[in-house]
Amino acid sequence: MSEKMILIPVRSSKQGTTLNKGKLKEDYIQVTTTLEMNPDDMIKLELVDGDEVRLKNEIGETIVHCLAKKPEEVPVGTLVIPYGPPSSQLMDSDTAGSGMPLSKHMEVEIEKIVR
Amino acid sequence: MSENIKIVKDATCTFCGCVCDDMELHVDVEEKRIVKAKNACVLGKAWFLEHTIEDAPAAMIDGKEVSIEDAVEEAAQTLFKAKFPITYGLSDTTSEAQRVAVAITDYIKGNIDTTTSVCHGPSGLAFQGIGESTSTLGEVKNRADLVIYWGGNPAESHPRHFGRYAVTPKGMFTPGGKKDRTIVLVDVRKTKSSPVANILIKPKLGKDFEVLWALRALVKGKKLASNIEEITGVPLEALEDLVDRMKNCRFGVLFFGMGLTMTRGRHFNSGALLALATDLNEFTHFVAKPVRGHGNVTGADNVVSWQTGYPFGVNFSRGFPRFNPGEFTTVDTLSNGHADAALIVASDPASNFPKKAIDHLKSIPVVALDTKRTETTKDAHVAFKTSTYGINTTGTVYRMDDVPITLRPAFESPFPDDETILTGIKKRVQELVFARHHASGASGEAKVAAKI
Numbered sequence: 001m002s003e004k005m006i007l008i009p010v011r012s013s014k015q016g017t018t019l020n021k022g023k024l025k026e027d028y029i030q031v032t033t034t035l036e037m038n039p040d041d042m043i044k045l046e047l048v049d050g051d052e053v054r055l056k057n058e059i060g061e062t063i064v065h066c067l068a069k070k071p072e073e074v075p076v077g078t079l080v081i082p083y084g085p086p087s088s089q090l091m092d093s094d095t096a097g098s099g100m101p102l103s104k105h106m107e108v109e110i111e112k113i114v115r
Numbered sequence: 116m117s118e119n120i121k122i123v124k125d126a127t128c129t130f131c132g133c134v135c136d137d138m139e140l141h142v143d144v145e146e147k148r149i150v151k152a153k154n155a156c157v158l159g160k161a162w163f164l165e166h167t168i169e170d171a172p173a174a175m176i177d178g179k180e181v182s183i184e185d186a187v188e189e190a191a192q193t194l195f196k197a198k199f200p201i202t203y204g205l206s207d208t209t210s211e212a213q214r215v216a217v218a219i220t221d222y223i224k225g226n227i228d229t230t231t232s233v234c235h236g237p238s239g240l241a242f243q244g245i246g247e248s249t250s251t252l253g254e255v256k257n258r259a260d261l262v263i264y265w266g267g268n269p270a271e272s273h274p275r276h277f278g279r280y281a282v283t284p285k286g287m288f289t290p291g292g293k294k295d296r297t298i299v300l301v302d303v304r305k306t307k308s309s310p311v312a313n314i315l316i317k318p319k320l321g322k323d324f325e326v327l328w329a330l331r332a333l334v335k336g337k338k339l340a341s342n343i344e345e346i347t348g349v350p351l352e353a354l355e356d357l358v359d360r361m362k363n364c365r366f367g368v369l370f371f372g373m374g375l376t377m378t379r380g381r382h383f384n385s386g387a388l389l390a391l392a393t394d395l396n397e398f399t400h401f402v403a404k405p406v407r408g409h410g411n412v413t414g415a416d417n418v419v420s421w422q423t424g425y426p427f428g429v430n431f432s433r434g435f436p437r438f439n440p441g442e443f444t445t446v447d448t449l450s451n452g453h454a455d456a457a458l459i460v461a462s463d464p465a466s467n468f469p470k471k472a473i474d475h476l477k478s479i480p481v482v483a484l485d486t487k488r489t490e491t492t493k494d495a496h497v498a499f500k501t502s503t504y505g506i507n508t509t510g511t512v513y514r515m516d517d518v519p520i521t522l523r524p525a526f527e528s529p530f531p532d533d534e535t536i537l538t539g540i541k542k543r544v545q546e547l548v549f550a551r552h553h554a555s556g557a558s559g560e561a562k563v564a565a566k567i
Contacts, residue, residue: 010268022487
């Protein structure tokens with residue numbers, strides 16, 4: 001089962017503290033591969049905390065693990081992830097003449113990975 | 116921890132654009148590390164406590180340890196030989212180092228851009244189109260009675276922005292601190308910043324421009340369409356109430372973040388907000404300030420501006436600076452496949468750029484300077500490990516309100532600073548350029564002599 005949703009990459013304080021340890025260290029990798037989701041969306045996709053999901057769009061794809069957040073923090077149909085190598089895999093390079101790629105509000109398809 | 120502790124007062128944190136200069140650092144002199152950072156926020160504490168002296172080579176070529184001199188030579192040759200060399204990053208280093216990076220780029224007729232282009236670059240374009248009603252953060256602290264945060268989450272990205280500058284501090288005309296201010300937060304979702312706000316406004320995803328334009332219309336006394344809530348997600352009454360507060364405050368400020376610049380509309384979003392601030396000056400005093408991310412990204416804008424005339428996305432290939440975002444900005448020079456060598460200073464585009472740009476970056480020789488190992492330094496042709504600005508080296512940084520601040524270092528590092536490495540590269544590049552000019556000049560003179 002897959003759903004189309006809007007991905008919002010963000011800054012988080014945990015991302016800020018872990019990047020000071022080193023961006024190649026486990027803590028930073030853990031933060032930037034954690035996808036925050038609305039609990040209703042997780043139920044719909046039969047997901048529980050820690051499950052792996054595949055995010056993909058016409059640019060690329062990445063695998064991250066999900067974590068339920070309060071509904072008001074992540075509205076239904078949206079996904080939140082701290083910026084990092086996984087979110088870059090989904091970012092379009094077109095800057096529309098501005099120099100800025102659309103780094104937020106990316107349409108992605110999300111599906112549960114069953115191993 | 117040893118007993119030899121040195122106290123450094125009024126040190127400056129350069130983690131984010133707040134550039135708080137009231138740090139009290141407790142330094143273990145023998146172990147060469149900071150053990151306590153008084154007054155620092157959670158991000159500042161991590162910044163100071165995690166920047167220790169690591170056992171790593173100061174310079175590497177293709178992953179092998181080399182002398183700094185050999186690495187400087189290889190870096191200079193790499194950049195000199197390239198047809199379209201780019202310089203990028205610069206937001207986490209001193210303005211003294213930034214100045215040298217501009218000079219190198221000028222000598223090699225390259226392209227210089229900073230992390231501004233993927234941060235508030237769109238706001239930079241909007242400033243040129245609309246103008247900026249501005250102030251220092253000191254004025255905000257002392258005067259602002261209406262503070263609006265739009266498209267940002269300072270509680271997580273700039274934790275002391277609230278306490279030091281804009282929400283709770285007691286100012287000259289705001290002696291009651293937060294009691295004397297109304298705080299408005301505009302965001303598409305609830306964040307850790309939300310509890311600080313008196314008023315929360317939640318537009319529909321991607322409808323910031325429409326909300327800003329609706330506010331402008333109301334400020335000018337126009338009537339809004341009856342379905343404005345359906346379009347924007349914000350009730351008409353909430354918009355009218357906000358306009359009433361904006362027109363009747365003594366000193367209002369709009370702080371805006373990546374929620375405007377990184378989404379559809381980009382510079383139009385920033386421009387709409389700047390235009391709203393300008394409109395409001397017909398009724399009261401109103402300013403707008405971008406909330407800047409990296410410690411000296413504002414310095415990068417200043418230095419590149421006063422050296423080239425433009426803030427970012429500048430190309431020297433014709434021997435004079437040209438500004439063209441969308442062409443000379445780094446995501447574009449990489450993803451279009453134009454760049455054939457890169458000088459990356461204190462930045463990690465291999466981690467944060469779009470996939471296509473990263474793929475091209477990995478296909479060209481990169482000269483990288485960073486304090487820690489990153490995705491960018493990992494694959495760099497020439498990699499320098501440098502000391503940390505503000506912790507190991509002095510210099511100048513610009514706070515997000517363009518106020519320059521001098522850094523007080525805490526302890527010495529065995530690694531050179533960015534300015535020293537860049538100065539070495541600049542000197543060698545200069546020699547190579549002069550030698551080439553001399554050679555072509557000499558052959559020209561020889562031809563003239565032969566004709567005579």
